[in-house]
Amino acid sequence: MVEVELRGVWKRFGDFVAVKNVNLRFPDGKFSSILGPSGSGKTTLLYLIAGIYKPSRGEILFDGEDVSRLPPNKRNVGLVFQNYALYPHMTVFENIAFPLTIKGLPRGEIEERVHSVARMLHIDELLDRYPHQLSGGQQQRVALARALVKEPAVLLLDEPLSNLDALVRLEIRGELKRLQRRLGITTIYVTHDQSEALAMADLIAVIHRGEIQQVGSPEDVYRRPRNLFVAGFIGMPPANLVKAAVTRTPTPCVVIAGGGEYCPGEPLASKLEALGLEAVVAAFRPEDVVLGEHPMEDYVSMEAEVYVVETLGRENLVTLRLPDGQAVKAITSPLLNPRPGDKMYVNVEPSKILLYDPDTELNIEAIEAAPAARPVSLAGSPERRRAAQEED
Amino acid sequence: MPRPRLPPPALFLSLAAFLVLVFYMVPLILTLWASLTPVRNWDIAQLRQFVGAENYRRLFHLIRFDPDVSTVVKTTIVFVAGTLTVNVLGGLLLALAAFIIEERASLGFRLLWFLPRMTPVAVFGLLWYYFFYPQGTLNAILLKLHLISHPVNWGQDVLPWGPWSIIIFVNGLVGVSYGMIIFYSAFKAIPKDIYRAALVDGARLRDLVFRIMLPLTRWHLIFVTVWQLLSLLTTYAHLFVLVEWGVVEKWHGMTWALYVFETAFGSAVNDQALASAAATLLVVVGIGLGLLTLRLMGFERELGAIRGEL
Ligand SMILES: Nc1ncnc2c1ncn2[C@@H]1O[C@H](COP(=O)(O)OP(=O)(O)OP(=O)(O)O)[C@@H](O)[C@H]1O
Ligand SMILES: [Mg+2]
Numbered sequence: 056m057v058e059v060e061l062r063g064v065w066k067r068f069g070d071f072v073a074v075k076n077v078n079l080r081f082p083d084g085k086f087s088s089i090l091g092p093s094g095s096g097k098t099t100l101l102y103l104i105a106g107i108y109k110p111s112r113g114e115i116l117f118d119g120e121d122v123s124r125l126p127p128n129k130r131n132v133g134l135v136f137q138n139y140a141l142y143p144h145m146t147v148f149e150n151i152a153f154p155l156t157i158k159g160l161p162r163g164e165i166e167e168r169v170h171s172v173a174r175m176l177h178i179d180e181l182l183d184r185y186p187h188q189l190s191g192g193q194q195q196r197v198a199l200a201r202a203l204v205k206e207p208a209v210l211l212l213d214e215p216l217s218n219l220d221a222l223v224r225l226e227i228r229g230e231l232k233r234l235q236r237r238l239g240i241t242t243i244y245v246t247h248d249q250s251e252a253l254a255m256a257d258l259i260a261v262i263h264r265g266e267i268q269q270v271g272s273p274e275d276v277y278r279r280p281r282n283l284f285v286a287g288f289i290g291m292p293p294a295n296l297v298k299a300a301v302t303r304t305p306t307p308c309v310v311i312a313g314g315g316e317y318c319p320g321e322p323l324a325s326k327l328e329a330l331g332l333e334a335v336v337a338a339f340r341p342e343d344v345v346l347g348e349h350p351m352e353d354y355v356s357m358e359a360e361v362y363v364v365e366t367l368g369r370e371n372l373v374t375l376r377l378p379d380g381q382a383v384k385a386i387t388s389p390l391l392n393p394r395p396g397d398k399m400y401v402n403v404e405p406s407k408i409l410l411y412d413p414d415t416e417l418n419i420e421a422i423e424a425a426p427a428a429r430p431v432s433l434a435g436s437p438e439r440r441r442a443a444q445e446e447d
Numbered sequence: 448m449p450r451p452r453l454p455p456p457a458l459f460l461s462l463a464a465f466l467v468l469v470f471y472m473v474p475l476i477l478t479l480w481a482s483l484t485p486v487r488n489w490d491i492a493q494l495r496q497f498v499g500a501e502n503y504r505r506l507f508h509l510i511r512f513d514p515d516v517s518t519v520v521k522t523t524i525v526f527v528a529g530t531l532t533v534n535v536l537g538g539l540l541l542a543l544a545a546f547i548i549e550e551r552a553s554l555g556f557r558l559l560w561f562l563p564r565m566t567p568v569a570v571f572g573l574l575w576y577y578f579f580y581p582q583g584t585l586n587a588i589l590l591k592l593h594l595i596s597h598p599v600n601w602g603q604d605v606l607p608w609g610p611w612s613i614i615i616f617v618n619g620l621v622g623v624s625y626g627m628i629i630f631y632s633a634f635k636a637i638p639k640d641i642y643r644a645a646l647v648d649g650a651r652l653r654d655l656v657f658r659i660m661l662p663l664t665r666w667h668l669i670f671v672t673v674w675q676l677l678s679l680l681t682t683y684a685h686l687f688v689l690v691e692w693g694v695v696e697k698w699h700g701m702t703w704a705l706y707v708f709e710t711a712f713g714s715a716v717n718d719q720a721l722a723s724a725a726a727t728l729l730v731v732v733g734i735g736l737g738l739l740t741l742r743l744m745g746f747e748r749e750l751g752a753i754r755g756e757l
Contacts, residue, residue, distance in 0.1 A: 107646065128650060132647060133647075136643070140638065142645075142659065144663055153645070154649050
């Protein structure tokens with residue numbers, strides 16, 4: 056088992072930068088997830104780790120050893136492709152056996168290992184079939200078996216569940232996680248589905264436009280999104296992002312439309328002061344909203360008008376409008392069933408509100424000290440993105 | 448009342464049927480017909496007489512007892528087998544090379560191999576005339592290298608393999624780009640992730656070629672083989688030029704197709720009846736060999752597998 060580390064890794068295709076200065080460490084034996092929207096560079100990152108692509112710059116280390124120039128067949132990684140990439144002219148048995156056949160292992164050992172991994176994944180009945188005779192879920196298991204049979208040091212999975220229906224997906228998700236625990240293989244799981252990442256991963260790296268936005272535990276990424284992109288990407292639905300003004304009386308307070316006022320305590324207040332911001336973006340999760348007929352004591356309360364109510368079964372998703380037109384979503388009990396046009400109060404506990412600098416898009420808590428010393432590692436801001444592009 | 452329009456499928460089918468009839472069936476039937484008459488020297492009136500299998504009897508008699516005609520048979524077998532091997536294996540190797548080298552270089556590389564096919568037959572023939580004739584380039588090189596002490600007329604004097612090697616070489620060059628282009632596009636059509644998966648699974652180049660690329664392009668191999676087989680049986684343009692200019696000895700440079708041509712239109716004989724019988728024999732042998740190749744390469748098995756899915 057190995058620890059995988061990326062140091063200053065870049066990948067260009069012609070003029071296009073697909074992966075930009077990625078620094079990441081995937082801990083030994085852990086289940087890590089690379090999470091990002093379509094086209095963000097996830098597959099590219101995975102192919103870099105597998106050795107299918109060579110980095111344009113930077114290095115990739117397995118247990119501290121630089122493997123950047125090693126071809127894929129020297130890296131001992133198992134890779135499950137986004138579309139499975141099973142060999143269409145081989146039976147399931149031959150597909151799974153392929154890595155071992157190539158190594159020239161004795162027939163008996165190949166049989167034994169293929170059967171054992173096939174049993175583990177419940178596909179031992181399918182060994183004589185061809186890939187085109189399998190369902191999507193079965194193909195996925197075969198692809199996983201082929202990746203596992205060679206006992207790889209690193210297991211790479213590229214959105215392996217995206218072609219499956221919701222129920223099978225939930226089932227395999229659980230199995231995969233148990234399997235990884237049992238085998239203890241360093242696993243990197245690429246997905247655009249944040250619920251998958253949150254449910255399965257020990258560590259999540261959020262990627263957007265080829266740049267890592269945040270690295271942390273699911274709890275971290277969910278509770279303390281590092282920047283506005285992460286806040287707006289994670290969660291079902293994602294966090295509400297509301298523009299708010301900053302007043303000074305003389306301590307700084309954040310004023311949201313509809314009468315919401317939030318005066319943060321230390322150290323946030325002095326950070327807000329130090330940054331000298333006139334406006335911020337306030338973020339809070341729809342599930343942290345308490346909808347009511349009245350403002351609530353010790354909560355930040357905003358008056359809003361109900362716009363749409365969606366019934367989700369276990370809960371209702373209510374979309375409201377603040378007086379200035381900004382939309383806010385709230386998850387409520389299905390018993391609460393307001394009608395469009397109703398006036399209601401959006402109540403949020405102050406501790407559940409996060410503040411972001413609208414320019415850098417960074418979480419103000421995460422900004423270190425004075426504005427001059429803003430961290431450079433995470434670039435979410437338009438200027439910085441532009442600057443980075445010019446540098447290319 | 449407007450007439451009902453012919454539905455398009457029927458229209459297309461009847462058009463195709465018409466073309467096949469005019470350009471394939473009619474000549475075939477005419478050839479068969481002519482082979483049963485005593486027609487010579489373009490005396491069309493003789494087409495109404497009927498001599499039964501007489502021309503076939505003559506033909507088989509010639510094959511058995513005329514050393515020139517039996518040489519033609521041997522030349523045909525060696526030429527088709529040799530050139531087919533060169534074309535299919537050479538095409539495969541060139542396609543592999545083109546696939547492995549860098550994309551930009553690959554285009555030029557492929558175009559290069561198309562030159563022999565695109566060059567007019569006469570120009571190409573002239574080129575090889577200057578290369579192979581006694582005072583030509585080949586002998587000059589060999590003399591320089593002291594491999595021979597005096598010029599050799601390879602195509603005329605070194606029988607039978609001199610002329611056979613030359614005709615296989617020249618036609619191999621002309622035909623090799625066909626297999627190359629088909630195999631190359633077949634390799635390109637295999638999804639990239641299949642190659643990547645194989646690499647990640649530990650495959651070396653040899654494994655990629657023999658375990659992934661060749662098995663996945665079986666159809667193309669069958670197709671190119673059968674197609675080239677049939678074209679080689681019937682091709683004669685380059686051979687005609689080589690024989691006519693004396694690059695190769697007449698009977699060792701003449702395949703059955705050229706023999707048909709010579710018998711029908713040649714200066715010495717003008718025996719269209721015999722030529723028709725020879726042509727008919729060629730068609731029968733061609734169909735037989737084509738079917739045999741398909742069977743040998745497991746075409747029916749593949750077709751059966753696909754039918755099973757439908
Ligand atoms: N070989 C290539 N040549 C040029 N551009 C490429 C190449 N591969 C990927 N890209 C570009 O790089 C970006 C990232 O692609 P990548 O496949 O890594 O995205 P992804 O995050 O895996 O997306 P998805 O979730 O849709 O699979 C995309 O904009 C894509 O168009
Ligand atoms: Mg992808």
